[in-house]
Amino acid sequence: MNRRRRGRLSRVGAALLLGAMSFLIFPAGGWSQNLTVSLSNQQLYSQPSFTSPPVMPVPQGAQVSLVSRQGDWMQVDYQGKRGWLHKAAVAGGGSPASGLPALLGGGPVRQTTHDEVALAGKGFTPEVEAGFRQKNPGLNYAQVDEVERLQVDPAKLQAFLQEGGLN
Amino acid sequence: MRRFIPVLTLAVGLPLMVGFNIPSLPLPSPPLPSQAQKAAEVVTKTGTKAVQASRSLSDAEEYYLGRAVAARLLARYPLYRNPEATLYVNQVGLAVARKSSRPTTYRGYHFAILDSQEPNAFACPGGLILVTRGLIRMCATEDELAAVLAHEVAHVARKDGVNSISQARWSEVLTTAGAEAARQYGGGVAGAVLNLFEGAVEDVFRTLVVTGYSRQAEEAADKEAVSMLSRAGYQPQALAAVLGKISGTSGGMFRTHPPSSERLARVKTLARESSPGPKDKVRAERFQRVKF
Numbered sequence: 001m002n003r004r005r006r007g008r009l010s011r012v013g014a015a016l017l018l019g020a021m022s023f024l025i026f027p028a029g030g031w032s033q034n035l036t037v038s039l040s041n042q043q044l045y046s047q048p049s050f051t052s053p054p055v056m057p058v059p060q061g062a063q064v065s066l067v068s069r070q071g072d073w074m075q076v077d078y079q080g081k082r083g084w085l086h087k088a089a090v091a092g093g094g095s096p097a098s099g100l101p102a103l104l105g106g107g108p109v110r111q112t113t114h115d116e117v118a119l120a121g122k123g124f125t126p127e128v129e130a131g132f133r134q135k136n137p138g139l140n141y142a143q144v145d146e147v148e149r150l151q152v153d154p155a156k157l158q159a160f161l162q163e164g165g166l167n
Numbered sequence: 168m169r170r171f172i173p174v175l176t177l178a179v180g181l182p183l184m185v186g187f188n189i190p191s192l193p194l195p196s197p198p199l200p201s202q203a204q205k206a207a208e209v210v211t212k213t214g215t216k217a218v219q220a221s222r223s224l225s226d227a228e229e230y231y232l233g234r235a236v237a238a239r240l241l242a243r244y245p246l247y248r249n250p251e252a253t254l255y256v257n258q259v260g261l262a263v264a265r266k267s268s269r270p271t272t273y274r275g276y277h278f279a280i281l282d283s284q285e286p287n288a289f290a291c292p293g294g295l296i297l298v299t300r301g302l303i304r305m306c307a308t309e310d311e312l313a314a315v316l317a318h319e320v321a322h323v324a325r326k327d328g329v330n331s332i333s334q335a336r337w338s339e340v341l342t343t344a345g346a347e348a349a350r351q352y353g354g355g356v357a358g359a360v361l362n363l364f365e366g367a368v369e370d371v372f373r374t375l376v377v378t379g380y381s382r383q384a385e386e387a388a389d390k391e392a393v394s395m396l397s398r399a400g401y402q403p404q405a406l407a408a409v410l411g412k413i414s415g416t417s418g419g420m421f422r423t424h425p426p427s428s429e430r431l432a433r434v435k436t437l438a439r440e441s442s443p444g445p446k447d448k449v450r451a452e453r454f455q456r457v458k459f
Contacts, residue, residue: 123225128360129234132368139241143241147237150253150257156258157261161400165446
C-alpha cells in the first residue's frame with residue numbers, strides 16, 4: 001500500500017514538473033526578450049567594454065533581442081549581428097521607469113485615473129522646450145544644436161586612445 | 168490514475184502558458200474635462216506625493232533641461248569656433264566620460280569651448296559640458312585638461328545640476344490649491360509644466376554661474392574624477408595640479424569659490440603618485456599642438 005502510494009505521489013510530482021516545464025519552454029512573449037534602444041548615437045561593441053572595437057551603429061528606436069547579460073552590459077542581436085550594448089542605451093536600462101510623469105502622478109498608482117493618464121504624456125518634452133523658447137527668445141539654442149551636431153567617429157576615437165596610451 | 172496524469176499536466180501548464188498573453192482591452196473613457204479643470208484636479212490629488220518623487224527626471228527630461236541651461240549660457244558666452252580644438256576637447260572628454268559611473272547619456276556627452284578668458288567650466292544636465300579658453304590655457308598638459316573635464320563629467324554623472332533644483336520648486340506647482348493653480352498657470356497642465364521647467368532651468372543656471380555646488384558635491388565629483396582618470400590611463404594627480412593653479416586665480420567662479428586647501432589636500436591623498444607612462448610625452452605633445 002505504502003509502495004503504491006509513493007508511486008502515485010511520484011507520478012503526480014512528475015506531472016507537476018512537466019507542467020512547470022511547459023511554462024518554461026513556452027514563456028509568454030516568445031523565446032527572446034526584445035528591447036528598444038532609447039538613446040541616439042549608440043554602438044554595438046564586440047566585447048562588453050567601450051574600448052572594444054565597435055561592430056555597428058544602432059539607431060535610436062531600434063529593436064534588439066537580448067541574448068545574455070553581464071554586469072552593466074547586454075549581449076544582443078541586431079540585424080543578424082551580435083554585439084554588446086551598455087544597459088543605459090536601452091529603454092529603462094533594466095531599472096524601474098522614472099520621470100516627471102511619475103512625479104506629477106505621484107509615482108506608481110494602483111488605480112489609474114483619467115487625469116493621470118492625461119499627465120502621463122507630459123513632462124519636459126520637445127513641446128515644453130518649444131514653449132520655453134517662445135517665452136525666452138534671447139536664448140542661444142542655435143549654438144546648442146551646433147555643439148550637439150559634432151559626433152566623434154568611433155574609429156577615430158579608438159585611434160586617439162591608442163596613440164595616447166589610454167584605455 | 169495513469170490517464171489522469173496528462174490532464175493534470177495540461178491543467179498546470181496551460182494557465183501558465185496563456186496567463187501572460189491575455190490581450191489588454193481598451194477601457195471606456197469618461198468625457199474630457201477642460202485643461203484648467205484637469206490641472207486643478209491633478210494638482211489637488213497629487214500635491215502631497217510630490218515631495219517624495221521630486222528629483223526623479225528621466226534621461227530625456229534631463230536632456231531638455233540641460234539644453235535650456237546651455238542655451239542660456241551660450242547667450243552669455245560666445246562659442247570658440249575652432250574645429251581642431253573642439254574635436255580634441257571632445258576626444259579627451261569622451262576618453263574620461265566612458266570611464267565614469269554614467270558612460271552614456273540620452274544624447275551622449277558633448278564638449279564645447281567658450282571664447283572667454285575667464286577660467287570657468289559648466290556641466291549642463293544630460294552631458295553638455297562647456298569649458299572656457301581661459302581655463303584650458305591654465306592646463307599645462309592633456310592630463311590636466313582631462314582632469315578638468317572628468318570633474319565636470321562627474322557632476323553630470325552624479326546629477327548634481329538636477330539635484331540643485333530647489334525642493335520648493337517641485338512642490339510649488341503641485342501643492343497650489345486646485346482652482347487657484349489652474350488660474351495661475353493659464354494653460355492648465357501644460358502651463359504648469361512649463362512653469363516648473365522655467366524654474367528648474369533658473370535653479371540649475373544659478374548653481375552653475377552664481378552659487379556653485381555644495382562642498383560635498385565638489386568632493387564627490389573630485390573623487391569620481393580621480394577614479395575616471397586612473398581607469399582611462401591618465402595621471403590622476405593631474406587633478407591636484409590643476410586645482411592648485413585654480414586656487415591661485417581670481418577670475419570666474421573661482422573668484423568667489425576657490426578650491427579650499429582641504430579639498431586640494433584630499434585630492435592629493437586620493438590621487439597617489441603614479442610612475443610616468445610611456446605615452447605621457449605623446450599626450451603632452453599633442454596638447455601643445457592644439458591652439459586654444
